Amino acid sequence: NAGVTQTPKFQVLKTGQSMTLQCAQDMNHEYMSWYRQDPGMGLRLIHYSVGAGITDQGEVPNGYNVSRSTTEDFPLRLLSAAPSQTSVYFCATHRGLAGVGEQFFGPGTRLTVL
């Protein structure tokens, strides 16, 4: 099992460009989520999904879009990149047992916006 995979590992964008960060999981988990981590900080939730076709906003959703057409994939779209979106992005999955249950994180995508 690959677990949670994220592509690309690194990306440099210019201000105003758009791109999609990919996240895929092979654990058949219902819940998937995107976090960002700025230098020296903890992770902050951007968007999450409780199943295919269902998404919702987290703590810092502005500037990002998500969709969930399959259980396996949960892409994160940056509509018009800004330097404030320079960060490391982590995707996570879990079975959706509120309060309990291990969350599995991908290796992250390091994004720099110039």
Place this chain on the structure above:
Amino acid sequence: DAKTTQPNSMESNEEEPVHLPCNHSTISGTDYIHWYRQLPSQGPEYVIHGLTSNVNNRMASLAIAEDRKSSTLILHRATLRDAAVYYCILRDSSSNAGNMLTFGGGTRLMVKP
């Protein structure tokens, strides 16, 4: 949401036990206490969780105070590989909000050879 307070950093010697404290004085009865750690340049990984009783697994032990207002993550013999940021997180089991993790600043553990 109930919050947690952790020291910014701690130091330990290799092969000695490490006790990482966490205060959560506003914890509710449905909050589980979770610990995750993040090794350098990696995503967070689950360590352990508990509700009221002390818990042990292959990675660590979790000691929970009787009033649940604090807890301690115990690494029995620190190795260099245990150098990481450790996050203490409360998760509410009574609502869907408990499916998401709210990260604070964590404790940066440094292990000296």
